[in-house]
Amino acid sequence: EAGVAQSPRYKIIEKRQSVAFWCNPISGHATLYWYQQILGQGPKLLIQFQNNGVVDDSQLPKDRFSAERLKGVDSTLKIQPAKLEDSAVYLCASSLRGAGADTQYFGPGTRLTVL
Amino acid sequence: TQLLEQSPQFLSIQEGENLTVYCNSSSVFSSLQWYRQEPGEGPVLLVTVVTGGEVKKLKRLTFQFGDARKDSSLHITAAQPGDTGLYLCAASNDYKLSFGAGTTVTVRA
Numbered sequence: 001e002a003g004v005a006q007s008p009r010y011k012i013i014e015k016r017q018s019v020a021f022w023c024n025p026i027s028g029h030a031t032l033y034w035y036q037q038i039l040g041q042g043p044k045l046l047i048q049f050q051n052n053g054v055v056d057d058s059q060l061p062k063d064r065f066s067a068e069r070l071k072g073v074d075s076t077l078k079i080q081p082a083k084l085e086d087s088a089v090y091l092c093a094s095s096l097r098g099a100g101a102d103t104q105y106f107g108p109g110t111r112l113t114v115l
Numbered sequence: 116t117q118l119l120e121q122s123p124q125f126l127s128i129q130e131g132e133n134l135t136v137y138c139n140s141s142s143v144f145s146s147l148q149w150y151r152q153e154p155g156e157g158p159v160l161l162v163t164v165v166t167g168g169e170v171k172k173l174k175r176l177t178f179q180f181g182d183a184r185k186d187s188s189l190h191i192t193a194a195q196p197g198d199t200g201l202y203l204c205a206a207s208n209d210y211k212l213s214f215g216a217g218t219t220v221t222v223r224a
Binding site (some may be wrong): 104 | 119155156157158159160163203205210211212213214215216217
């Protein structure tokens with residue numbers, strides 16, 4: 001079974017530029033998550049989708065971050081414009097149902113460096 | 116939002132030694148998960164504990180959930196270099212996972 005795919009794996013941009021990340025979840029998984037992991041910290045949930053609807057985006061900085069999950073499968077996360085403090089690893093995860101104890105499967109992440 | 120505190124932040128031991136990492140909160144969890152994350156990879160689930168006082172074993176790893184469901188520990192017996200990684204605990208209520216900052220474990224050969 002293929003895992004969660006993410007691209008690109010690395011991205012370096014200058015502040016105020018835009019960037020987009022892509023995620024393809026495990027086939028059949030209804031729930032998709034985007035996390036931000038700053039160096040030395042645990043992952044922080046940015047947004048959770050159930051199929052193509054948003055369940056939780058309370059920690060998403062909506063003035064600069066946006067995410068969509070068209071057709072309930074792939075998802076993109078965009079930052080526009082980027083700030084220095086956005087430097088982090090962006091992890092995508094998926095789970096079958098989205099219940100709290102449900103197993104989340106993580107992709108390898110995209111490491112973003114903002115200069 | 117639950118605040119999970121993990122300790123220690125860093126741990127470096129020799130192969131064959133034992134180690135314990137801790138995860139604590141002032142809040143009660145409905146369930147708690149432990150993950151291991153290797154450099155350049157996403158976290159991988161090791162175990163989920165849901166019952167207060169529960170003990171689960173996974174080969175050389177022993178996971179314990181506190182009776183009051185506010186704390187948990189992970190004990191590794193006879194650590195090996197392959198155990199090196201970032202160990203994260205994550206608490207869940209309803210649909211949301213909240214992660215601790217992790218313990219970086221290095222096992223020297």
